[in-house]
Amino acid sequence: MTESALPGRSAKRTVSERSDNVRRLVKRALNDPGSLRELEPRQLDLTLRLMRRAQLLGRLAAQLQRLDLIDAFPHPVPDILFSAIAGAETRARVARWELDRLAWALQDAPDTALVLLKGCAYMLAGTPNAIGRAFGDVDLLVDESMLPSIESQLIDHGWLGTRLSAYDEHYYRNWAHELPPLTHREREVEVDLHHNILMRTARLKPSAAMLLDDARRLAGSRYSVLSPVDMCLHAMTHLLYSGEMESGLRELVDITELLRHYGDKEPGFWSAFWPRAEKLDLARPAYYGLRYARMLLGAPVPDPVLAASASAAPPAPIGPLMDRLIPTVLFPPHPDESSRHIEASRLLLLVRQHWLRMPPLLLARHLGYKAWLRFRERKPAD
Amino acid sequence: MPATQAFASHPRVDSLDPGGFQARLADGLGLRIGPFDVHIKARATALAEPLYRLYGHYPLLDDARVFSCHLRLEELRAALPKSVRRVRFTVDGRQPHDDMPAEQALAVLEWGFNLVIALRFHRFLMLHSAVLERNGGALLMPAGPGHGKTTLCAALAHRGWRLLSDEFGLLRPGKTAFVPIPRPMPLKNASIEVMRNFAPQAELGPSIEGTIKGTVAHVRPPRDSVDAAAIEAPARWVVFPRWQADARLSFEEVPRAEAFMSLARNAFNYEVVGQAAFETVRDIVDRSRCYRLVYSDLDEAVELFDRLARGVGAEVESSDGESQALPVAGEGR
Numbered sequence: 001m002t003e004s005a006l007p008g009r010s011a012k013r014t015v016s017e018r019s020d021n022v023r024r025l026v027k028r029a030l031n032d033p034g035s036l037r038e039l040e041p042r043q044l045d046l047t048l049r050l051m052r053r054a055q056l057l058g059r060l061a062a063q064l065q066r067l068d069l070i071d072a073f074p075h076p077v078p079d080i081l082f083s084a085i086a087g088a089e090t091r092a093r094v095a096r097w098e099l100d101r102l103a104w105a106l107q108d109a110p111d112t113a114l115v116l117l118k119g120c121a122y123m124l125a126g127t128p129n130a131i132g133r134a135f136g137d138v139d140l141l142v143d144e145s146m147l148p149s150i151e152s153q154l155i156d157h158g159w160l161g162t163r164l165s166a167y168d169e170h171y172y173r174n175w176a177h178e179l180p181p182l183t184h185r186e187r188e189v190e191v192d193l194h195h196n197i198l199m200r201t202a203r204l205k206p207s208a209a210m211l212l213d214d215a216r217r218l219a220g221s222r223y224s225v226l227s228p229v230d231m232c233l234h235a236m237t238h239l240l241y242s243g244e245m246e247s248g249l250r251e252l253v254d255i256t257e258l259l260r261h262y263g264d265k266e267p268g269f270w271s272a273f274w275p276r277a278e279k280l281d282l283a284r285p286a287y288y289g290l291r292y293a294r295m296l297l298g299a300p301v302p303d304p305v306l307a308a309s310a311s312a313a314p315p316a317p318i319g320p321l322m323d324r325l326i327p328t329v330l331f332p333p334h335p336d337e338s339s340r341h342i343e344a345s346r347l348l349l350l351v352r353q354h355w356l357r358m359p360p361l362l363l364a365r366h367l368g369y370k371a372w373l374r375f376r377e378r379k380p381a382d
Numbered sequence: 383m384p385a386t387q388a389f390a391s392h393p394r395v396d397s398l399d400p401g402g403f404q405a406r407l408a409d410g411l412g413l414r415i416g417p418f419d420v421h422i423k424a425r426a427t428a429l430a431e432p433l434y435r436l437y438g439h440y441p442l443l444d445d446a447r448v449f450s451c452h453l454r455l456e457e458l459r460a461a462l463p464k465s466v467r468r469v470r471f472t473v474d475g476r477q478p479h480d481d482m483p484a485e486q487a488l489a490v491l492e493w494g495f496n497l498v499i500a501l502r503f504h505r506f507l508m509l510h511s512a513v514l515e516r517n518g519g520a521l522l523m524p525a526g527p528g529h530g531k532t533t534l535c536a537a538l539a540h541r542g543w544r545l546l547s548d549e550f551g552l553l554r555p556g557k558t559a560f561v562p563i564p565r566p567m568p569l570k571n572a573s574i575e576v577m578r579n580f581a582p583q584a585e586l587g588p589s590i591e592g593t594i595k596g597t598v599a600h601v602r603p604p605r606d607s608v609d610a611a612a613i614e615a616p617a618r619w620v621v622f623p624r625w626q627a628d629a630r631l632s633f634e635e636v637p638r639a640e641a642f643m644s645l646a647r648n649a650f651n652y653e654v655v656g657q658a659a660f661e662t663v664r665d666i667v668d669r670s671r672c673y674r675l676v677y678s679d680l681d682e683a684v685e686l687f688d689r690l691a692r693g694v695g696a697e698v699e700s701s702d703g704e705s706q707a708l709p710v711a712g713e714g715r
Binding site: 040041042044045048049052053073074075076077078079080082083086087089090093333334335336 | 447504655
């Protein structure tokens with residue numbers, strides 16, 4: 001072995017040791033918040049920063065508050081935690097008000113099912129992952145035939161569409177599974193109207209009608225939420241098939257908590273799970289969702305379900321690759337270290353998601369057009 | 383928290399020599415700034431020297447602790463030999479805004495910290511206001527940009543008032559005592575010269591030109607204010623100041639409802655804190671005397687505050703030209 005090989009190796013080891021430490025701290029904060037009191041101060045500092053980065057600080061703070069432990073931490077930890085709780089409560093209040101206003105604006109269509117997705121659904125359904133959860137938009141799933149009338153009613157009541165280029169407008173209207181976001185002129189919450197949970201152009205074709213048929217109206221509310229199994233399947237699909245995974249860990253926490261909660265409380269949840277995943281054409285995301293929720297966060301998945309899901313495993317080279325990429329991207333980077341290998345993994349997964357969202361020719365056109373825009377934007381600066 | 387003792391037990395920044403400070407700053411060092419324990423790591427030319435002077439009195443913290451935030455300022459390598467040098471501000475690994483010219487490093491760090499406080503620490507109700515203390519009572523001076531809030535605040539801080547903040551009226555919701563967060567006070571443009579003349583003993587940082595607010599120079603907070611940073615002060619006076627060239631001094635009582643609305647509207651996070659914010663602002667207005675001040679001469683204004691603190695009726699002309707004695711008794715109704 002040459003001497004020059006040594007520093008490289010040790011540097012590599014430090015990177016992996018550091019990311020092991022990051023994962024250990026984050027898992028500890030998720031699984032056993034109370035035990036954070038025993039952490040050495042520097043490690044506690046890092047843990048809180050990581051949880052903030054992963055958008056999970058509000059949740060951690062809310063859990064510690066329930067345990068009545070916040071004031072057991074030294075200064076300035078209580079200020080940090082109470083601040084995170086105040087932030088999360090504000091976002092929840094703002095979202096509740098937006099929902100109230102939406103229900104008011106849509107009161108002329110009392111029979112149209114308004115199915116909340118993600119954050120707002122968890123909040124109104126009162127699932128355990130809703131506590132201290134950070135969320136931004138209001139996401140609504142409605143029957144596609146109702147979209148034009150709902151959109152125009154909202155515009156009549158003060159919501160404004162996003163000004164888009166002709167191309168982006170075309171993207172939303174013809175290829176996407178949602179309309180361009182609407183925002184009320186007096187408020188800041190984005191309202192996304194969906195007619196499905198995956199793009200029209202995606203390889204997988206879940207049936208929105210089946211999702212809507214099984215949706216459950218919340219007691220005393222204008223809104224519905226997806227059935228427990230569908231809610232989990234949607235969370236899994238969202239994690240693996242859309243977006244940049246910036247809030248990936250938070251979404252995996254959602255999945256884990258929902259599986260734990262409904263597995264416990266909802267009769268027949270697990271026996272319905274896999275058949276439903278297959279019926280909705282969501283077997284692959286369900287496979288990944290179960291796998292990583294169990295592997296990374298210890299979600300309780302019954303063996304028969306796990307065995308059934310193996311039929312949807314990806315072909316040989318993809319599985320091990322995903323097993324490497326997914327945890328790298330899900331866990332937050334160390335805030336003080338460069339994260340080039342994380343960025344590389346993120347890019348690979350983004351490529352994968354684009355690949356799955358559009359057929360190759362359409363994708364090539366889409367990316368080509370976006371690249372051309374970037375090129376044109378850069379030009380005047382030169 | 384026995385913050386007073388915790389405060390006394392820490393060494394101060396000026397226990398280091400300038401070279402030692404610069405080295406610690408490059409590696410990252412902890413400062414206690416009011417209720418916040420801040421970790422700062424900065425490698426930028428010409429930042430260490432003014433920072434050392436402006437923060438000389440502040441308690442220096444070891445690393446074995448949780449910090450309220452980790453601020454980082456890094457000078458970027460210039461892309462071309464002649465291109466403008468820039469600094470990058472990050473907080474806990476996130477970059478909230480674009481890179482800024484390297485000469486503005488100090489201002490970027492100060493404003494960056496303001497931004498972090500305002501966006502993150504909703505444990506506190508944050509009124510947008512200068513806060514000073516005299517005889518155990520807090521004077522709140524809320525004002526928009528250009529109204530001379532910082533100038534007046536820096537002036538009073540050098541004439542017997544204790545500085546709590548020139549920017550943040552920090553409160554724990556439900557309490558009416560202000561939490562001090564003394565910081566260097568950024569004077570803008572003409573105010574810099576005004577302050578040099580008014581208080582020649584005031585220690586000023588370098589004049590930083592070309593910022594979004596024009597030329598900025600920071601006044602070091604008096605040592606006593608930094609030493610007393612753990613001592614809160616209950617609200618007693620609310621004064622809305624407005625500097626106006628050549629204006630005659632005017633000082634008139636403001637109806638409480640109006641004072642309430644102005645305070646609430648100018649708070650950084652009134653909506654975030656919600657009901658507790660409403661109750662806290664109501665309590666502040668309830669226990670304070672509220673005034674509007676228009677001034678052009680700093681000495682005159684400072685003298686008026688002096689009388690206010692002593693509880694002596696201040697004889698000034700109101701805006702309608704009639705002379706009147708203002709009730710300035712110390713306790714609120």
